Amino acid sequence: xxxxxxDAHETSTVEDNVKVGEETNIWHYAHVREKAKIGKNCNxxxxxxxxxxxxxxxxxxxxxxxxxxxxxTVGDDVFLGPHMTFTNDIYPRAEGEWNIEETFVEDGxxxxxxxxxxxxxTLGKYCMVGAGAVVTKDVHPHTLVYGNPAVVKGFVCxxxxxxxxxxxxxxxxxxxxxxxxxxxxxxxxKREVYRKKVE
Amino acid sequence: xxxxxxDAHETSTVEDNVKVGEETNIWHYAHVREKAKIGKNCNxxxxxxxxxxxxxxxxxxxxxxxxxxxxxTVGDDVFLGPHMTFTNDIYPRAEGEWNIEETFVEDGxxxxxxxxxxxxxTLGKYCMVGAGAVVTKDVHPHTLVYGNPAVVKGFVCxxxxxxxxxxxxxxxxxxxxxxxxxxxxxxxxKREVYRKKVE
Amino acid sequence: xxxxxxDAHETSTVEDNVKVGEETNIWHYAHVREKAKIGKNCNxxxxxxxxxxxxxxxxxxxxxxxxxxxxxTVGDDVFLGPHMTFTNDIYPRAEGEWNIEETFVEDGxxxxxxxxxxxxxTLGKYCMVGAGAVVTKDVHPHTLVYGNPAVVKGFVCxxxxxxxxxxxxxxxxxxxxxxxxxxxxxxxxKREVYRKKVE
Numbered sequence: 001x002x003x004x005x006x007d008a009h010e011t012s013t014v015e016d017n018v019k020v021g022e023e024t025n026i027w028h029y030a031h032v033r034e035k036a037k038i039g040k041n042c043n044x045x046x047x048x049x050x051x052x053x054x055x056x057x058x059x060x061x062x063x064x065x066x067x068x069x070x071x072x073t074v075g076d077d078v079f080l081g082p083h084m085t086f087t088n089d090i091y092p093r094a095e096g097e098w099n100i101e102e103t104f105v106e107d108g109x110x111x112x113x114x115x116x117x118x119x120x121x122t123l124g125k126y127c128m129v130g131a132g133a134v135v136t137k138d139v140h141p142h143t144l145v146y147g148n149p150a151v152v153k154g155f156v157c158x159x160x161x162x163x164x165x166x167x168x169x170x171x172x173x174x175x176x177x178x179x180x181x182x183x184x185x186x187x188x189x190k191r192e193v194y195r196k197k198v199e
Numbered sequence: 200x201x202x203x204x205x206d207a208h209e210t211s212t213v214e215d216n217v218k219v220g221e222e223t224n225i226w227h228y229a230h231v232r233e234k235a236k237i238g239k240n241c242n243x244x245x246x247x248x249x250x251x252x253x254x255x256x257x258x259x260x261x262x263x264x265x266x267x268x269x270x271x272t273v274g275d276d277v278f279l280g281p282h283m284t285f286t287n288d289i290y291p292r293a294e295g296e297w298n299i300e301e302t303f304v305e306d307g308x309x310x311x312x313x314x315x316x317x318x319x320x321t322l323g324k325y326c327m328v329g330a331g332a333v334v335t336k337d338v339h340p341h342t343l344v345y346g347n348p349a350v351v352k353g354f355v356c357x358x359x360x361x362x363x364x365x366x367x368x369x370x371x372x373x374x375x376x377x378x379x380x381x382x383x384x385x386x387x388x389k390r391e392v393y394r395k396k397v398e
Numbered sequence: 399x400x401x402x403x404x405d406a407h408e409t410s411t412v413e414d415n416v417k418v419g420e421e422t423n424i425w426h427y428a429h430v431r432e433k434a435k436i437g438k439n440c441n442x443x444x445x446x447x448x449x450x451x452x453x454x455x456x457x458x459x460x461x462x463x464x465x466x467x468x469x470x471t472v473g474d475d476v477f478l479g480p481h482m483t484f485t486n487d488i489y490p491r492a493e494g495e496w497n498i499e500e501t502f503v504e505d506g507x508x509x510x511x512x513x514x515x516x517x518x519x520t521l522g523k524y525c526m527v528g529a530g531a532v533v534t535k536d537v538h539p540h541t542l543v544y545g546n547p548a549v550v551k552g553f554v555c556x557x558x559x560x561x562x563x564x565x566x567x568x569x570x571x572x573x574x575x576x577x578x579x580x581x582x583x584x585x586x587x588k589r590e591v592y593r594k595k596v597e
């Protein structure tokens with residue numbers, strides 16, 4: 001580890017005036033631009049790009065080839081899969097103003113390989129986006145989505161396990177409660193979200 | 200700016216015998232191969248690859264991670280979104296001859312993040328390809344397409360605005376005319392194209 | 399060619415303790431990690447990443463931006479298209495153990511640009527994955543798949559030609575045999591696979 005408290009491979013480019021937490025690793029050919037803030041114990045894979053002013057939490061794993069653009073905010077314990085992509089304008093043109101819409105990736109979210117997240121979207125806590133999905137709407141917490149466009153396909157525990165019907169421990173008028181057989185955590189899903197599931 | 204009239208970051212690789220216009224910026228770890236021609240006031244993002252003999256117009260914004268292969272021609276004022284991909288053979292094999300089919304990206308086209316454009320396709324003037332789309336057919340001018348495979352989802356102005364039904368200013372037997380409430384431009388769409396729209 | 403018998407561009411990173419066959423080319427900004435084994439006459443494009451302990455056969459063409467992760471094994475004569483992506487965990491989380499599931503890419507397979515291959519999958523000999531496909535199940539030999547999720551769309555010869563109905567030379571109770579009008583090869587497809595074709 002360098003005296004800065006974090007490691008950056010010699011082929012990477014880390015601009016001045018960035019904050020990078022302890023134990024964080026920045027891999028080959030990655031580029032962190034000025035005014036970016038990256039938490040501790042993160043991993044930035046090969047070719048990763050962190051745009052100016054982007055904020056990233058602690059314990060975040062960013063796999064190879066991911067660009068995190070201005071307007072995207074990433075919480076703690078997030079997994080950004082290989083070559084997933086954020087966008088930064090819904091109707092972009094080469095000329096004219098840039099309309100940055102804010103995108104939020106909340107704590108514990110996992111995004112699968114090669115997924116695409118449109119701008120202006122919030123990915124709720126511990127939700128999971130499947131590989132190759134194109135996400136065009138907000139995703140509720142603990143919800144699994146995939147497809148193009150992505151639709152609700154199930155519900156997931158904080159530990160990563162996908163819930164089956166047998167994990168339902170309570171059904172109320174307003175909510176469905178899953179209890180994880182692996183870690184024991186109970187997760188409440190609102191009825192209106194539960195109904196969105198597509199078989 | 201360098202004495203060459205354009206800027207290329209020190210980590211990029213620009214081969215000999217290329218033409219690059221004034222005010223163009225070539226970002227980190229990009230690679231421009233010999234005999235490529237790039238216009239003025241362009242932006243080539245991180246990790247961009249411009250293959251040998253490729254021609255790119257003026258005012259073109261190429262976002263991170265885009266590879267522009269031999270056989271692809273890009274006009275003026277084009278936006279190539281983050282990590283979109285061109286292809287260069289429909290039925291490729293590791294062995295055997297390479298069948299390059301020409302792909303044309305006409306003036307003013309915008310391609311969203313992570314879109315895939317099959318080879319042999321023409322993207323008409325000012326058309327727009329949505330994020331994550333897989334484009335398997337030619338796209339008409341001023342047409343918005345998305346999905347996998349991409350289908351016609353609407354029509355767009357040169358300024359980037361998506362037209363609504365309320366923007367129709369004239370309906371003829373052979374055409375539909377939209378008038379943009381933002382910039383005032385009138386765009387004529389042929390009936391046969393208008394009919395292709397999928398709700 | 400270097401005295402090692404293979405070429406690696408000066409901007410690439412090849413770690414110690416790797417095996418790379420003769421006539422293999424490693425392009426700009428690629429990264430080959432320790433204990434990887436790469437065959438002869440291969441091509442590793444720009445930004446390619448070969449993870450530790452990965453094994454790759456002979457005559458393999460890996461296009462720009464491809465990451466081959468631990469757990470993926472690649473045979474001979476394989477084509478990995480531009481920016482296609484492997485994954486390495488079905489339900490990943492930033493924290494917790496990594497569950498590597500093995501992925502096999504058999505001899506002669508072609509994977510189109512921007513395709514996504516989920517982990518734990520076997521791609522059978524000479525199968526072909528279309529551009530932008532998201533492959534969620536095993537693919538049988540000589541089968542063409544595409545879409546999100548990918549489904550069977552046809553059958554292909556070892557030479558890369560797509561078979562038409564007119565190429566059927568024999569129909570048995572258990573199999574359908576195609577004869578390629580280009581190269582003359584006969585390919586037997588099991589009935590149960592043939593039936594999976596989606597028009």
